[in-house]
Amino acid sequence: xxxxxxxxxxxxxxxxxxxxxxxxxxxxxxxxxxxxxxxxxxxxxxxxxxxxxxxxxxxxxxxxxxxxxxxxxxxxxxxxxxxxxxxxxxxxxxxxxxxxxxxxxxxxxxxxxxxxxxxxxxxxxxxxxxxxxxxxxxxxxxxxxxxxxxxxxxxxxxxxxxxxxxxxxxxxxxxxxxxxxxxxxxxxxxxxxxxxxxxxxxxxxxxxxxxxxxxxxxxxxxxxxxxxxxxxxxxxxxxxxxxxxxxxxxxxxxxxxxxxxxxxxxxxxxxxxxxxxxxxxxxxxxxxxxxxxxxxxxxxxxxxxxxxxxxxxxxxxxxxxxxxxxxxxxxxxxxxxxxxxxxxxxxxxxxxxxxxxxxxxxxxxxxxxxxxxxxxxxxxxxxxxxxxxxxxxxxxxxxxxxxxxxxxxxxxxxxxxxxxxxxxxxxxxxxxxxxxxxxxxxxxxxxxxxxxxxxxxxxxxxxxxxxxxxxxxxxxxxxxxxxxxxxxxxxxxxxxxxxxxxxxxxxxxxxxxx
Numbered sequence: 484x485x486x487x488x489x490x491x492x493x494x495x496x497x498x499x500x501x502x503x504x505x506x507x508x509x510x511x512x513x514x515x516x517x518x519x520x521x522x523x524x525x526x527x528x529x530x531x532x533x534x535x536x537x538x539x540x541x542x543x544x545x546x547x548x549x550x551x552x553x554x555x556x557x558x559x560x561x562x563x564x565x566x567x568x569x570x571x572x573x574x575x576x577x578x579x580x581x582x583x584x585x586x587x588x589x590x591x592x593x594x595x596x597x598x599x600x601x602x603x604x605x606x607x608x609x610x611x612x613x614x615x616x617x618x619x620x621x622x623x624x625x626x627x628x629x630x631x632x633x634x635x636x637x638x639x640x641x642x643x644x645x646x647x648x649x650x651x652x653x654x655x656x657x658x659x660x661x662x663x664x665x666x667x668x669x670x671x672x673x674x675x676x677x678x679x680x681x682x683x684x685x686x687x688x689x690x691x692x693x694x695x696x697x698x699x700x701x702x703x704x705x706x707x708x709x710x711x712x713x714x715x716x717x718x719x720x721x722x723x724x725x726x727x728x729x730x731x732x733x734x735x736x737x738x739x740x741x742x743x744x745x746x747x748x749x750x751x752x753x754x755x756x757x758x759x760x761x762x763x764x765x766x767x768x769x770x771x772x773x774x775x776x777x778x779x780x781x782x783x784x785x786x787x788x789x790x791x792x793x794x795x796x797x798x799x800x801x802x803x804x805x806x807x808x809x810x811x812x813x814x815x816x817x818x819x820x821x822x823x824x825x826x827x828x829x830x831x832x833x834x835x836x837x838x839x840x841x842x843x844x845x846x847x848x849x850x851x852x853x854x855x856x857x858x859x860x861x862x863x864x865x866x867x868x869x870x871x872x873x874x875x876x877x878x879x880x881x882x883x884x885x886x887x888x889x890x891x892x893x894x895x896x897x898x899x900x901x902x903x904x905x906x907x908x909x910x911x912x913x914x915x916x917x918x919x920x921x922x923x924x925x926x927x928x929x930x931x932x933x934x935x936x937x938x939x940x941x942x943x944x945x946x947x948x949x950x951x952x953x954x955x956x957x958x959x960x961x962x963x964x965x966x967x968x969x970x971x972x973x974x975x976x977x978x979x980x981x982x983x984x985x986x987x988x989x990x991x992x993x994x995x996x997x
Contacts, residue, residue: 503529503777504994506767508754508793509933511539512976513967514783515737516569516983517990519577522744524987524996529775530741531767533753533933536731537738539783540932541976543731547919548866551820552730552873553932556855557589557835559714560977562721565639567713569980570733577740581732583724584860590835593909594693595842598686601833606719613690623681627691630677634712635720637665643981645989646971647955666709671948674711675704689842696845697837697853698975700813700877705943707950710973717977725834725860733976753933757782757793757963764963767793779962779990786954786969787812787935800959809952811944813974815925815937817849817898818875822919825868827912834859836909849876849898852905869918872910874902880925880936895922940968956986964990 505521507514510532518528536542540554560570561583574580589602600616603609610628614621640662641655656663678691688703695706698714726732738748752773757780758766766776782789790803836854844850858870865871886894899922903914928937943952953971956964966986968974991997 503527503775504996505529505779505781505990506531506775506777507781507783507966508757508767508789509533509539509783509967510537510734510738510748511783511967511979512541512570512733512737513970513979513983513986514781515734515741516573516980517781517783517966517986518746518748519573519737519741519744520984520987521991521996522741522746523576524991526746526991526994526996528741528746529777530738530746530748531752531754531769531775532748532750534931535750536734537748537750538731538734540928541730541734543729546820546921547822549820549822549869549871549919550729550731550864551871551921552855552857554730555853555976556725556730556857556873557586557723558583558725558730558733558976559717559721559723560980561724561726562717565720566642567635567639567717567977568721569643569977569984573980573983574733574736574740577737577744579736579740581736582727584727586723586725586834586860588833588835589718589723590697590837591833592690592693593836593838594690595840598690600690602718604719604722609719617684617687620682620684620687623683624687626681627678628715630681631708631712631715633665634669634708635716637662637669638709638713639720643984645956645985645992647957647985647989648992650992651988669708669712669949671951672708673704673946673949674706674708675702677708678703693837693839693845693851696851699942699973700939701942702846704946707953707973709950710975710978713972713977714975723835725857727861727863729857729861729864754793757789759794759798759960763961778994779964781956781964781966781986781990783965783967784933785812785935785938785967786941786965787938788933789965789969791935794960798960802954802959806952806954809944809947810941812936812938813940813942814848814877814879815928815934815939816875816923817878817902817925818873818923818927819899819902820919820921820923821872821874821917822865823870823872823913824916824918825870827910827916828856828859828870832856832859832910838905838909840905846877848878848882849902852876852902854906854909872906872913874906876902878925880929880938883924883926891924891926895924898922940974956982956989 504526562568692702756768925937
């Protein structure tokens with residue numbers, strides 16, 4: 484992606500000798516929520532972002548009148564009630580808010596053997612649609628999804644902060660004992676084992692696999708029940724809500740709140756080293772040689788980038804080596820940002836789609852295709868008479884290495900053509916309606932997002948006990964914390980926002996800001 488079309492923020496000068504309470508490496512949503520939560524409590528925070536704008540995979544870029552979301556447009560966390568509306572709460576903590584547009588349908592599935600299904604925002608309407616396809620599993624369908632609600636209701640009963648902070652845990656337990664016991668029950672469980680208690684139809688179980696795969700990038704047997712409880716229920720509770728102006732508005736607003744609270748963000752600031760003294764993290768060094776120091780360091784990079792690139796190899800804690808034995812990098816994505824003539828989309832088209840023609844290819848490279856059409860919700864993101872189609876499919880870095888520039892470009896064009904041809908099933912006439920096309924590979928994601936192998940995040944190497952293996956924010960290195968999708972509870976904007984709330988809470992207690 485070119486950077487020429489992106490407005491360049493102006494940051495206040497920062498002197499090397501300035502001392503901060505906290506430095507955050509990276510301005511993904513997890514890092515920004517950590518920073519803003521701490522700034523709101525009075526901490527002096529510096530966020531260091533390698534790129535020109537904040538947000539990471541929740542950023543944006545502009546081309547020929549189109550404003551494209553870098554990553555997914557299916558956004559949880561903007562509800563108005565309960566405690567799981569973490570994006571709404573994060574913005575409010577620093578005096579910000581975003582106008583959002585509700586999406587009446589979370590996703591439209593286009594699956595093998597002509598199995599098409601809409602996941603309606605209305606819970607009963609969704610259950611009726613699924614039961615119509617599997618009438619013999621009516622009881623099991625309700626029992627399974629109702630159990631997901633039981634998990635969600637436990638989460639939604641309490642303020643979601645650091646599970647590493649004993650006083651918080653004690654307080655929450657006495658306030659909500661049954662919710663806490665419920666979470667303890669579900670923490671080691673995966674979706675697959677719960678689904679099989681109620682459902683036996685193999686095709687319906689494949690559908691549950693896909694329900695998990697579209698956000699966890701693994702099938703149900705490897706997807707933690709805690710995460711599924713959040714996703715499968717919040718889509719009907721808080722709902723899917725798209726930020727007016729694009730997903731990039733979330734990071735932009737958080738940065739505005741951060742600066743309003745007296746803290747700072749520095750762009751074009753690529754951290755190359757976490758500085759250590761006497762075994763403790765005390766600062767960072769940038770690619771240009773500048774150094775900044777703080778009482779606490781937070782890495783919003785992946786754990787692979789943090790412990791293998793920003794720290795000396797010989798300093799990797801044993802706990803990190805064990806974690807890497809349990810988790811591996813997920814695939815990245817082959818992504819296409821398309822501008823199309825509006826007439827190619829029927830008037831009743833929904834915003835999000837998932838396409839798979841062969842169940843055996845669900846986890847294969849370019850097997851499952853994801854589609855977002857955010858201009859159906861916010862037409863101002865595209866020129867008049869046009870729509871944005873953002874489509875992407877899992878893709879491994881190993882498929883793109885060792886290619887000559889010519890072979891690399893030819894492969895991009897070949898896969899792009901294949902994906903557009905497949906999408907003709909959903910949108911007949913798509914190829915003829917193209918106005919703009921840009922493709923990115925795992926190499927693109929690695930380059931612009933700074934993520935090792937362009938990975939979406941960690942996935943289990945094998946079936947694990949739910950979320951018990953996911954680390955919290957503190958690391959084995961004193962003074963160093965991690966935040967984002969490599970920490971509890973995992974991937975997704977609302978999940979990394981949870982991680983940010985937890986990280987900020989733990990640091991605030993450690994530094995006396997709570």
